[in-house]
Amino acid sequence: MLIVFIRAFVLYFVIVAAVRLMGKRQIGEMQPSELVVTILLSNIATLPVEDISIPMTMGIVPVFTLVAIDVIISYLSLRYRGVRRAVSGSAKLIISQGKIDQHAMRELRFTNDDLMAALRAQQIFDLDDVQFAVAETTGTISVCPKKAAAPPTSADLGLSPEEKDPPVMVISDGQVSQAALRHLGLDEKWLGKIVKASGADISGVFLMTADSAASYTIVKKEDMK
Amino acid sequence: MKRLYISIVLLLTVLAGGIASSLYIESADDDIQRLGEDIRQAAARGEDTSDEAAKLCQYWESYSRVLSCIENSSAITAITAEMSRLPALAADSSPDLVPQLDAVLAQCRTLSARQWPHLYSLL
Numbered sequence: 001m002l003i004v005f006i007r008a009f010v011l012y013f014v015i016v017a018a019v020r021l022m023g024k025r026q027i028g029e030m031q032p033s034e035l036v037v038t039i040l041l042s043n044i045a046t047l048p049v050e051d052i053s054i055p056m057t058m059g060i061v062p063v064f065t066l067v068a069i070d071v072i073i074s075y076l077s078l079r080y081r082g083v084r085r086a087v088s089g090s091a092k093l094i095i096s097q098g099k100i101d102q103h104a105m106r107e108l109r110f111t112n113d114d115l116m117a118a119l120r121a122q123q124i125f126d127l128d129d130v131q132f133a134v135a136e137t138t139g140t141i142s143v144c145p146k147k148a149a150a151p152p153t154s155a156d157l158g159l160s161p162e163e164k165d166p167p168v169m170v171i172s173d174g175q176v177s178q179a180a181l182r183h184l185g186l187d188e189k190w191l192g193k194i195v196k197a198s199g200a201d202i203s204g205v206f207l208m209t210a211d212s213a214a215s216y217t218i219v220k221k222e223d224m225k
Numbered sequence: 226m227k228r229l230y231i232s233i234v235l236l237l238t239v240l241a242g243g244i245a246s247s248l249y250i251e252s253a254d255d256d257i258q259r260l261g262e263d264i265r266q267a268a269a270r271g272e273d274t275s276d277e278a279a280k281l282c283q284y285w286e287s288y289s290r291v292l293s294c295i296e297n298s299s300a301i302t303a304i305t306a307e308m309s310r311l312p313a314l315a316a317d318s319s320p321d322l323v324p325q326l327d328a329v330l331a332q333c334r335t336l337s338a339r340q341w342p343h344l345y346s347l348l
């Protein structure tokens with residue numbers, strides 16, 4: 001029992017390190033090769049945890065081997081288009097100029113129900129509203145609606161709103177983010193002054209966001225007693 | 226880029242570790258075969274083989290501890306069980322000693338051989 005506990009503990013960190021090494025994309029949408037590695041990882045990791053007759057190296061070695069291969073293949077995919085196409089396939093147009101490409105859909109084994117569900121997920125309920133749609137290599141469908149069905153943009157309305165970055169989190173639960181201050185080109189002196197003016201100190205701030213020296217929001221900590 | 230370098234280093238480390246462990250097992254197997262040969266020769270001369278058998282068992286004991294980090298313990302346990310019969314057979318100067326020894330040495334040889342990538346070890 002103790003051995004299983006220690007093995008599970010160690011393998012937890014091994015898998016976390018492996019997934020971190022694979023990168024952020026692993027957590028979101030996955031390419032086919034990444035999906036394969038993720039499925040294999042979850043199976044390989046459980047074997048030495050459950051069966052103590054298997055040495056833990058038999059779990060750690062394949063985990064790192066698979067992840068290392070995956071990272072190297074990702075790098076090669078980035079450099080060479082041929083590798084990218086071989087490993088991940090290529091995006092396929094399934095609706096072009098408002099017309100469904102039935103041949104492409106058959107090739108992708110994509111049913112009408114799948115297509116309608118993918119369109120509804122993008123808030124499109126009428127097939128006539130679609131200009132083109134692409135089946136991405138990750139299995140998702142990207143849809144471009146017809147101009148007449150698309151919501152108007154600022155440019156369509158002849159507006160020219162000011163372009164600015166969204167607010168960033170400067171203080172989280174009393175902790176100052178130096179990276180956020182650097183991003184805004186501000187310093188702790190400015191922060192201290194602003195927080196003091198709001199009637200609190202930094203440790204008493206629950207959340208503070210800012211997009212410039214003049215535009216900020218401060219949420220003070222509530223008394224939980 | 227950092228991830229790529231870490232991955233290459235990891236892959237090379239795993240490869241080097243794999244080769245090192247295979248070489249270690251092969252070298253330990255050579256020692257076991259040599260100790261086994263000593264027992265066989267002593268038995269052929271009609272001498273007492275207790276010391277040689279004890280030496281072989283002792284060597285296996287220390288080797289199996291390291292081996293358990295590399296190999297599935299069920300394979301090691303099977304050899305340990307066969308090996309543990311040798312001292313008693315040697316003490317009795319039993320005619321079963323040499324066949325038993327041959328069986329143990331063959332198991333050790335198989336264990337060592339399957340560390341290297343042959344078609345049968347890969348499959």
